[in-house]
Amino acid sequence: MSVNFSQLFKEKSKFLDIKVILVIAVLIICLVITKLWSVAPQLSARDFLPLNTSFFYEWTSQKSLTDNLPPQLIIFDDQLPMEKADFLRQNLGDLFDNLQEAIWFKVAGSEEDNYLVKFSKLSSKSFKNWHEKHPEVIYYQPSDNILMLTDSVELINSIKGKIIGHFTVNHLSKGINIYWQLNQPPDFLYNFSSFLAYSSENPEIFMNIQSVGQKQNKVNLFQINNQPLDIEQNVLFKIPSDFDLAIGFNASSTESLSNFLNKNLLIPIYDGLPYYNLSNQKISQYFLGDNIIFQDDDGWLMINQEDYQQKTLDLADSFEVQEINKVLPDGTAYTELIASQEQTIVEHEFADQKYWQIDGLFGIQLENYYYLSNRQYLIEDLITSDKKINNLWADCLDNSSYRVRDFIFWPTDKLPDIPIKAYLEENNLQSLDIFSYYNSAITGLQWCF
Structure with missing residues (x-):
């Protein structure tokens, strides 16, 4: 029995060609999926805050919502925010375990409370179970893992199908973020707001509060510039090694x-x-x-950045003086003592560096x-x-x-x-x-x- 090696080689080559094509096809599909995944926007709950938001209080993590602020960070009455956090814990039920971000907010002209919540994952099964237990809740799902909870159908309709993305400048991803209008502060921020000076042209203010371990707490207040500012880099000059x-x-x-x-x-x-x-x-x-x-x-x-030698007369305790004879308008003669402009300058040297002394x-x-x-x-x-x-x-x-x-x-x-x-x-x-x-x-x- 003879074997046609030439024919066998051709058949094997065809088989190898098909495998190569399949491998290339799989690689292309993987690249496309990876590309689509990489460009997919990583949406945050804050991306769906309406343009007419007048106030929001954002817990950037489940931990920031469940943990009370340390005493030194309670710079305003936090009772009301704690009540809103309890409301979310109770009403989200099993969904709370996957909570990533939560925002309590209000819109201009309304005192109604609204909420945006983001989850690490929100399966259709868990969402269905939650909704069956809370059929009274009006909700809108702007993204796969984000829910808006509100009593306002009008509010839902105003953002439906949109990514607002208005509150993104200098957003801080740790701790608690608060936004409000200084001329119309929420009741729990009223006393705190009274200490802050503001311009009527820009009453909007943001605050971030975070605790970084036991020895570091931060309170950050900022406003968005009405016009972009030109900035210079921080100049790094020497300071003393020890000071009070x-x-x-x-x-x-x-x-x-x-x-x-x-x-x-x-x-x-x-x-x-x-x-x-x-x-x-x-x-x-x-x-x-x-x-x-x-x-x-x-x-x-x-x-x-100005030479201090010209200013030493303002600060020196004593100096050489000159006597200047003067006469008052009524003819009275008097002598005025003024600091001499030619003060003695003493030079010193330390560690190969010269410095001067006046008085x-x-x-x-x-x-x-x-x-x-x-x-x-x-x-x-x-x-x-x-x-x-x-x-x-x-x-x-x-x-x-x-x-x-x-x-x-x-x-x-x-x-x-x-x-x-x-x-x-x-x-x-x-x-x-x-x-x-x-x-x-x-x-x-x-x-x-």
């Missing part, structure tokens, strides 16, 4: 913010310090201008920044320090796009006896760390403790 407190204010900060901080924080604090030696006028001039001030016991160090003040230029202090050891500590300004907020501000504008870094035990110190002590908070920041889209204020 630090304050920095930018001259371009809003007048309302500057006045609020000056009246409610700076003057009360400095009026209570036993070593206070700067007048209220100088607080406004130096603290609320383009200056950064570090304090260590009774020593202070100021940082600016009891010491100054140095490092790169493009000027430093002035009333204590020599602060200048010498600065020279050998490896700390940069961003060390102050490295543990507080997560977003590298934020440009820090103002900040307060103040340990609790260094504060005088003012109301905010009592609050910090009662909640075992070690320091008062506040940073105002901005980027091209938002302007905000973050408090870390």
Whole structure:
């Protein structure tokens, strides 16, 4: 019996060709599915908040809904939000186990409560079982794993078939997010809102609250800019390695913010310090201008981009004086003592770095920044320090796009006896760390403790 190897080879080749075609087809299908999956939008419950939303309270995870806020983060009456969380737990039943995100919200012109909830998965069977137990609930399912619970058919019709995507700027995916109008705050936010200055042109405000372990809590307040802002990168200049407190204010900060901080924080604090030696006028001039001030016991160090040698006469305790003879309008002669413009400048050197002294003040230029202090050891500590300004907020501000504008870094035990110190002590908070920041889209204020 003879075997036709040529024919056998042809048949085998055809079989191999079919296998190759099948493999290629499977690969193409996999690539298409992967592509479709990768471009499918990862929708959030907030993507379906109506444009006329006047308030929302978002729990970004099941944990943030089930866990009560730690005492130090209760900066408003949280009784009502807790009641809404209980409502969701009770009404979602078995669906609650797969809850990923929940939003309680209201729309303009209505006091009705509405909810958006997102689940990690929402099978048709579990949804059917839930609906059979709650036939009275009016709902809309805008996405496979998202439900809107509301008594308003009109509200459902207004968003049906749409992805709104209005509340996406600077959305934070941890903790609790709150949005409201400062001129029409919800009752539970009324007292808190009264402390916040705002412009009638932009009453909308967002707040994020989150607890990061036992030693780090964050409260972030921000507004969306009416117009995009040009931003500069944070300039990293040297700061002392050891100090008690630090304050920095930018001259371009809003007048309302500057006045609020000056009246409610700076003057009360400095009026209570036993070593206070700067007048209220100088607080406004130096603290609320383009200056950064570090304090260590009774020593202070100021940082600016202008040469301090020309300003030392404003701050020096004593100087060489000149006698100027003058005459009053009524003819009375008198002698006026004025500071001599030719003060003695003493040069010092430490760690191969030169710095100067005028009277009891010491100054140095490092790169493009000027430093002035009333204590020599602060200048010498600065020279050998490896700390940069961003060390102050490295543990507080997560977003590298934020440009820090103002900040307060103040340990609790260094504060005088003012109301905010009592609050910090009662909640075992070690320091008062506040940073105002901005980027091209938002302007905000973050408090870390």
